[in-house]
Amino acid sequence: MLTLYQTYLSPFPPRVRLVLMYKGLDFEVVEPPGIHDGAAKGEYLRINPIGRVPALVLEDGRALPESEVICEYLEDRYPEPAMLPADAWGRAQVRMLSRISDIYVVMAMLPLFNIVAAPPAQWDQAAVARHVRSVGQALDLLEPVIGEHGYAYGNKLTHADGTLAPILQLVAEWMPIFRGADLMAERPRLNAYWQAIQLDPLCGAVIEETRAAVLRSMGR
Ligand SMILES: N[C@@H](CCC(=O)N[C@@H](CS)C(=O)NCC(=O)O)C(=O)O
Missing domain, CATH: 3.40.30.10 (Glutaredoxin)
Incomplete structure (x- = not known):
């Protein structure tokens, strides 16, 4: 096992x-x-x-x-069932989406993870605003290339969904703690994707597992 x-x-x-x-x-x-x-x-x-x-x-x-x-x-x-498209261009697109998330979006978020370790009264609000803007700029890289058929690429689940959905979950459900940060609403294609991917049975289940863990960590 x-x-x-x-x-x-x-x-x-x-x-x-x-x-x-x-x-x-x-x-x-x-x-x-x-x-x-x-x-x-x-x-x-x-x-x-x-x-x-x-x-x-x-x-x-x-x-x-x-x-x-x-x-x-x-x-x-375990190549079957495949989580990559069959064609080279499609495979490259899936990898590109994951890479933009890993390298640009996640990296832009890292300083915010450090900031929230302190009580909100101690947050440097100018730094928060700067880092929120950087996350927005990284999301702007995804906005024009994100899939429009319910999945990150094409019309079925790929590795890009596994990479992106948990990160967009942070953007949609965690980043609002930084007041004024509604980064999803400002990006309609990404927002539509985020709404749609939660309807995929497996991706939706994984997203729910994270929500349950967040509630447990808050003692609820
Ligand atoms: N690039 C890594 C990132 C993994 C990562 O940063 N995990 C965090 C949890 S969110 C961790 O294990 N942090 C523990 C630590 O840094 O001590 C991956 O994709 O697996």
Whole structure:
């Protein structure tokens, strides 16, 4: 059996869970210590020296870090049902969407994750506004290229949906804590995609798992 080391709060493991579910693979979930709480990571560092989630441990004990690497591995090892288009251009588009998310959107968000670690009264509002603007600029890269048929690319689920949906969930459901930041409403194509992808049964289920984890983390 495959073992996925992950947390339900992180936006990266959903991408892997989606692939495992789509391909009908059996997997168990282990939540390693020290991911969102600054505690010691202990033994987990032997499984994933990078110390982040997700990591996938194969049946023979070998471990793979990094969500994109894991998804590509699963695609190579279990090509059916495919989560990449058949043609080279389509495959490149799916990878481009994931890459824009990983490199530009996520990177623009990182300073905001650090800012919210402090109580709101201590936030540097000018810095918040600057970082929110940067996230908006990164989202502008997606706006003209996002799919218009309910999926990130084409008319079926691909790896790009696994990458984008959890990040757009952060934009839509977490970023409003920074007052005035309605980045989705300002981007109609992305917003339409975000509404539509929640209706996909598997993607919708993964999004709900994150919502449930957020509520648990708030003690509700
Ligand atoms: N590029 C990585 C990002 C993974 C990542 O940053 N995960 C965070 C959780 S949101 C983490 O494990 N952080 C723990 C830490 O930095 O100590 C991937 O795609 O797998």
